[in-house]
Amino acid sequence: MIVVATNLTYFLASLFLDPRANYLQLRPPRSPEEIDRSLAQYNLSPATPLLDRWWHWISDIVLHWNWGYSPVGVSVNTQIAFRIGVSAQLVLLSMILSTVLGIALGVYTAGRQYRFADRFHQALSIITINVPTVVASLVVVLLAIMLNQSLGTTLLFVAGAQSPTVSGFWPLVLDRIRHLVLPTVALTLISYAGYHLLQRSLLLDTINSDYVRTARAKGLTRKEAIRRHGLRTSLIPVATSVAFAVPALFTGAVITETIFGWQGMGQYFTSTISNNDINGVVAVAAFGALMTAIGAILADIAVVVLDPRVRMAGS
Amino acid sequence: MTANFPGPVPTVDLGAEPSTAEKRMTRARLSRRRLYLRRFLRSKGAVAGLVILGLLVLFALLGGEFTPYSYSDVDFAGLTAPPSPDHILGTDSAGNDTFAQAVHGLQRSLVIAVSVSALTTVISAFVGAVAAYLGGTTEKVVLGIVHFLLVVPSFLILALVSQKAGGDWRVLIVVLTVFGWMYNARVVWALATSLREREYVLAARFMGVGRVRIVLRHLIPNIGSLLVVTFTIGVVATVQGETALSFIGFGVQPPDVSLGTMLNDGADTVSSAPWLFYVPAVLVTLLTVSMALIGDGLRDALDPTSRSGGGA
Amino acid sequence: MTPAAEADPVLSVRDLEVSFPSEAGRVHAVRGVGFDLYPGRTLGIVGESGSGKSVTSMAVMGLLPDYAAVRGSVTLGTRELLGLDDRQMSEIRGRELGMVFQDPLAALTPIFTVGRQVVEALQIHQDLDRNAAWKRAVELLDLVGIPNAAARARSFPHEFSGGMRQRVVIAMAIANGPRVLVADEPTTALDVTVQAQILDVLQLARAETGAALILITHDLGVVAGTADDVLVMYAGRPVERAPVGELFARPRMPYTIGLLGAVPRVDSAERRPLLPITGNPPLLVDLPAGCPFEPRCPISVAECAVEEPVLTPVSPDGEHAAACIRAGHIADGRVDGAAIYPVPRAPVAPAAAIPRERRPAVLELDGVSKTFPLLKGTLLKRRVGSVYAISGVGFDIREGETLGLVGESGCGKTTTLLEVMNLRAPEQGSIRVTGVDVSDLADRRQERALRRKLQMVFQDPMGALDPRLTIFDILAEPLRAVGEANRETIGRRVDELMELVGLDPEHSDRFPTAFSGGQRQRIGIARALATNPSLVVLDEPVSALDVSIQAGIINLLNDLKAELGLSYLFVAHDLAVVRHISDRVAVMYLGRIVEIGTVDEVFDDPRHPYSHALLSAIPVTDPQVERTRERVVLRGDLPSPTDSSPGCRFVSRCPLHPALDATQRARCVAETPELTGAGGSDHLNACHFR
Ligand SMILES: Nc1ncnc2c1ncn2[C@@H]1O[C@H](COP(=O)(O)OP(=O)(O)O)[C@@H](O)[C@H]1O
Ligand code: SF4
């Protein structure tokens, strides 16, 4: 699947993107032949038949793990290697946060069905889940600016992943954190609500289930019965959905990284398309498909960890 | 615990009975619709959503009457001007009137969202129902295609294609539709296959009712409520997708205006000219949240097992 | 015997009232229940669904939801339980009070082994280390009859059958030797042969722990066989209370009398019509003053509507109490000597006058088989074998005749019906409907012509009616399907049909949700009759209904059969119903017919060991008979039919088999028994040795 999707993207990208455009604005203007020659070094020249280029491209990947170059000769491999790390910081952290927050809220509100706290968080989640990412992120920016202004100092940075001038271990860590907070909050904000609502409804189902009642009849209190018998069962589908949301998180990161000026995969995605960087686009697509696959595998692992029935059947 | 609430109270009111079958049926139909309406109106969120949406649509349709400017008019006298009697919502850096732009942007976003959602709903209903109805190889092939398209990084391809089209909103509608129908098709398919197994469908088959009639009389009406809900949720998803695409520059592109492009403009000046952000942000949020509330209300109202009518 | 004189009650319930808020108003689910439960005795609580039985038991257990309002008193020994908080109650639940629930499939946590769940029950109240608790858990599982308990304790619930899971639940309930055991419909979800096993296990568990048992059920037969005292509930109220023998012999409340008259008896060849109770139980919201049974009571008088009668002693010893102002006039099920429930006219079927052999066959099956692929794997389904759902099924149904098809769930009854209804050539064998072989059907027109003659009534009266069509459209559908287009004709026929099944034609513009279960089933029957069929196939048509409603439907079916000369193929797991309605009966086991004959032959003189066991498992609504008759309790569960090797399919559970000698036993395993009869009789069975 990954392979098919990636190759499909290669052809689509080659069809829709024209790397010659990158050279057209250059001064002094170059002749079409010159442009073709420059592009040919990067296996991007439209003069070469598409199939030949494809063959070249794929053998480079298979034989040398070389994903090609941008129209101006920047290596895709270097870019990706650097950017994955940047994005991973952001995505992993907010994934953990939103999962924990979502599940905790789900459990909390399920125990207080129809009371004020439940209704309040339900309303809040319905809003945050439906607000477009752009708006949510910009609201976070606005709030941060207001915070910084009221403090009279820049506590949280609204742009970039790090400041260029900081040195020393602890200052560096602190600097990273001050950059990381806002985008993480923004990403978490848009994704926790789904888990909250899902966990709440699943837990409510199990709270009212016969087996939780049986557990209470054995002599557990309501809380104990829910914790020991209801929670784990209801976690299984939530864990699966978290795992499957991994690729979606990266898409969400496109917006977040653009707004907060992070040089991550999401931002690479926009820049490769605007720069007609065919090889870069394809690498992003491959990365996306890989994420989907990893998500699916993670989902399986989560089920195995949480559901002893599967473990037994496997052994 | 079996929480079987007291048996359903008949709500179909029976006054003096008209004698012909004709009248009976229209009467019953009407009262059923009335029932849905009553259930829908019972949900406060849904009603609020409906009111908000109504106001938004009015604004998009009639807003132009309240400003002398068109969205493309440029006022060189007031670049990035804050709200003033002249420009109620201020102007942007190019001197466009924000109010006029908002009217146009909302129109654009609404048209895109509604048409994409309508198209994807129709396509997914058709594909899903046909796959379930025909079964066998057709079903397998269709599901295979659907599953493949679900794995493809569609956001990326979307961006690719619409970028190439230079921000034409009609192309955007097409690509959003092409990559938007699969998930719903799967849902429709799943529901239709489960309906296929229902006893009343079996009963109809055993009575010798033809296959097409079964689909028309039993399957479609019972899928109908799902489709209505799918449509509203589709609008939310499309608005989100469109604003995201336009924001990063691959959706609607200048000089055309949508809520997404307005957000893009506003983003750069969040602190210096916040009205440029507030206006589209408020509009788009109202739009998605109201649609989501309506969708929720409809889901409850149309669900035959729902309790929110005190029994039907 | 007056137990009150001997001991103090373990559990006393007084003036228990429970209500729930609902959109339609407060639901008064329980209104003044009171009883005493004595050590070692069994109290049966009976009543129709919604009468407040479960709510009563939940109130005793302290398991009602927070929003329930509870009043009155529940004392365990000397301790008042109402008003204790969840923590205090949890000390008592499981230790002093044990509970068994209705649906064993859902009652166990799916992700823990059964052993672990029993261990938990032990460790909550006893200070046992892991090993000791595990050992004790295995002992308990063994006690309740889990074969090979030490190994099976490591299984997950989904690897157990319903009956086995119910045993596990019972093991947990008795783990700490409770003083009171509450069982809420413990066998309702199970097959009769398994029900018999579970009732035995419950009695064993009760004897083992010396607990008192509250047995909640809607099945009067179960009560007759198991309970010492009985409490009858109606509309949240106890309406009659008596020792079991007294209650069945001398009921004093019209509702109880109605219930007893409404259930068919499996041990009686007499075919009198059942006595249905008209109407439906009241909604428990805003109950009007007066006796709640008044709208349905055939002997109500003006005072009945004034004040709700309370439970008052009607016997000298005060053990028997009834809540009816006319109880003093009632004796032997009659009021002042006159029948309380008018006996319906017994229908006379004209066809019965003609001997069976001379009547034409409307349905003939010969050697019909059907297999399903056995699939494995979640994503890619591989076929790993076959399920032999039915094999070599053959029988015929003559005009005006009812064939009852009985057997435990999963034995192939529904598959047989669907094979008939599909009107397609079966995998093997042949099916002839009104003399037409279905494999000869050339086109859809011929098929439709045949469908006219063949209609079906489904089990679930809700699921079989499209919720989005009016009753008119539902009844018109079969007419339109056979090509009737004239609105007037259809309209007239729909009115006719509504009247035929006892519904008001005026109501045909309502939707199915506006009708009660019994009424919906009437609509289902009306739809089946629309095209004037010769054969109606009925799949468990009354099993979803309460007994008082069920009786009306059974009578209706009998009347229609006589009036319209119909033939029925009738599937039901309730053998008493089958005996009441059928002329002939076929017993199925694992996809094969093991015995077939006239209903009296098979019920009074079952030949096949399986029929014998099946029939003996059915409880009779007569405590005297029920406690003295000999019962054959089968071992184990129904195996799944994935094996096509020759031999008798009953061999794993056959009670006769172990008693045979070695060569005979070998024959059971090696040779598939054929359906054969003694002499020329058409009472056939498929056992080599009977
Ligand atoms: N949790 C609950 N909330 C609201 N109503 C309930 C609840 N549980 C039971 N009831 C109502 O109480 C009445 C009695 O129910 P139940 O005790 O379950 O009857 P039974 O066990 O006799 O069938 C019914 O009308 C039922 O709808
Ligand atoms: S009190 Fe009246 S209505 Fe109630 S059961 Fe007795 S006679 Fe019938």
Ligand code: SF4
């Ligand atoms: S053939 Fe053998 S195993 Fe089968 S029923 Fe007869 S005795 Fe039992």
Ligand SMILES: [Mg+2]
């Ligand atoms: Mg109950």
